[in-house]
Amino acid sequence: MSAAGHPRDVVIVGASLAGLRAATTLRAEGFTGNLTLVGAEPHAPYDRPPLSKKFLTAPAPADTGLPVPDGLGARWLLGRAAVRLDPYSRIVTLADGTRLPYDGLLIATGATARSGATAGEPGRGQGVFTLRGRDDATALRAALLPARRLLVVGAGFLGGEVAAAGRALGLHVTLVEAAAVPLERAIGVEAGAFVGMLHREAGIDLRTGTTVAEYRTGPDGTLGAARLAGGRLVAADVAVLALGAAPATGWLAGSGIEAADGVRTDSRLRALFPDGGVVPGVVAAGDAARVPQPLADGAAPALGHWSGAVEQAAAAARTLLLGDAAPPFAEVPSFWSDVHGVRLRSVGLPALADTAKVHECDRAARRLEVSYHREGRLTGALTIGRTSRLAPYRRTLAQYGVGCR
Numbered sequence: 001m002s003a004a005g006h007p008r009d010v011v012i013v014g015a016s017l018a019g020l021r022a023a024t025t026l027r028a029e030g031f032t033g034n035l036t037l038v039g040a041e042p043h044a045p046y047d048r049p050p051l052s053k054k055f056l057t058a059p060a061p062a063d064t065g066l067p068v069p070d071g072l073g074a075r076w077l078l079g080r081a082a083v084r085l086d087p088y089s090r091i092v093t094l095a096d097g098t099r100l101p102y103d104g105l106l107i108a109t110g111a112t113a114r115s116g117a118t119a120g121e122p123g124r125g126q127g128v129f130t131l132r133g134r135d136d137a138t139a140l141r142a143a144l145l146p147a148r149r150l151l152v153v154g155a156g157f158l159g160g161e162v163a164a165a166g167r168a169l170g171l172h173v174t175l176v177e178a179a180a181v182p183l184e185r186a187i188g189v190e191a192g193a194f195v196g197m198l199h200r201e202a203g204i205d206l207r208t209g210t211t212v213a214e215y216r217t218g219p220d221g222t223l224g225a226a227r228l229a230g231g232r233l234v235a236a237d238v239a240v241l242a243l244g245a246a247p248a249t250g251w252l253a254g255s256g257i258e259a260a261d262g263v264r265t266d267s268r269l270r271a272l273f274p275d276g277g278v279v280p281g282v283v284a285a286g287d288a289a290r291v292p293q294p295l296a297d298g299a300a301p302a303l304g305h306w307s308g309a310v311e312q313a314a315a316a317a318r319t320l321l322l323g324d325a326a327p328p329f330a331e332v333p334s335f336w337s338d339v340h341g342v343r344l345r346s347v348g349l350p351a352l353a354d355t356a357k358v359h360e361c362d363r364a365a366r367r368l369e370v371s372y373h374r375e376g377r378l379t380g381a382l383t384i385g386r387t388s389r390l391a392p393y394r395r396t397l398a399q400y401g402v403g404c405r
């Protein structure tokens with residue numbers, strides 16, 4: 001520890017959105033010690049949201065790199081994954097055997113795409129893709145350009161965006177979803193049905209209440225078709241599995257930290273042991289973390305949104321510097337998604353609701369406004385094509401957060 005009570009050696013594992021934001025916050029708030037960022041990918045930090053949107057449809061792949069401030073004064077260890085953490089000796093070990101001692105550690109390893117285990121599924125590179133990183137997006141883009149028929153499995157945010165990108169490229173797109181409407185668990189039946197309507201209007205063949213039972217490959221092993229649970233055969237040159245993401249916390253196995261389903265943290269983003277004890281000097285942020293949400297009465301739902309990663313990273317960095325004097329995390333969750341030229345935006349936690357109230361539903365203008373409530377209390381709101389309507393909801397939700405501190 002330095003005279004200011006700051007750690008001297010901070011290691012950030014995960015050199016992308018949350019990792020970079022934590023690094024910039026540390027420096028902005030006076031951290032002068034050694035700063036090391038470890039990244040499994042060979043790339044400098046980059047933004048993921050464009051990868052399921054314009055990156056796939058633009059005439060040339062865009063550079064989605066995140067700006068790294070001049071003079072950050074960090075040591076970058078890229079293309080080198082962390083494989084082990086010993087929280088008692090305070091050492092992170094990398095795949096090449098490098099040992100990094102720390103007195104402050106920030107875990108920001110994000111998530112990995114979940115993949116299926118469906119009969120006959122061809123290997124990666126033979127027509128079936130998942131999408132999490134830039135290399136995935138580059139490979140998918142290359143496959144989509146000559147393709148004619150795209151199958152997207154899972155009509156969540158990512159699947160919906162990839163399906164929309166496929167339509168924008170002029171492909172015949174089939175979008176398969178197990179639930180009755182897209183996004184049902186995340187935003188409810190009313191808003192999910194509206195999103196389904198947007199997909200169908202755009203010409204997507206949306207198949208709900210079903211799954212892929214089996215893939216069929218050609219003689220060369222590449223994808224040819226998929227058979228849905230009801231027996232229907234869907235021809236496809238490319239399939240994208242958009243089945244959600246799992247926290248990239250496998251490297252913490254054996255550390256004793258509660259991390260199987262994401263690193264459990266307290267309200268100051270400090271990592272916890274299974275008995276609820278704080279892991280000394282370790283904080284977590286972003287998609288790798290499960291952070292208690294005031295709106296969920298302290299429960300820690302998996303969110304996986306851009307703004308949460310940014311806000312948690314800044315808060316976690318402050319905890320490393322200030323300890324108990326750091327404010328508890330109380331930001332209102334929010335996310336956006338772009339499909340078929342309209343923006344879907346949400347604040348709060350719609351998924352907690354027992355009731356949804358539709359305030360505006362204009363199919364022709366492609367506008368929707370829904371508020372979500374649990375036992376009469378607001379839990380979230382969502383708009384499509386009406387972002388300006390969200391501010392009052394956000395203000396109300398922020399007050400609940402303050403009340404729970």
Ligand SMILES: Cc1cc2nc3c(=O)[nH]c(=O)nc-3n(C[C@H](O)[C@H](O)[C@H](O)COP(=O)(O)OP(=O)(O)OC[C@H]3O[C@@H](n4cnc5c(N)ncnc54)[C@H](O)[C@@H]3O)c2cc1C
Binds near residue numbers: 110287
């Ligand atoms: C295609 C796509 C589109 C998205 N679109 C939206 C959107 O429209 N709106 C929205 O709100 N959110 C969106 N998101 C979610 C958003 O991008 C994430 O919430 C955000 O990237 C999380 O940031 P993070 O830093 O926690 O994790 P990540 O961005 O996943 O970064 C984690 C980094 O850690 C590295 N890492 C993993 N394991 C190790 C290890 N053992 N050692 C070292 N490094 C490791 C990874 O390689 C990665 O570079 C999207 C995500 C994707 C994938």
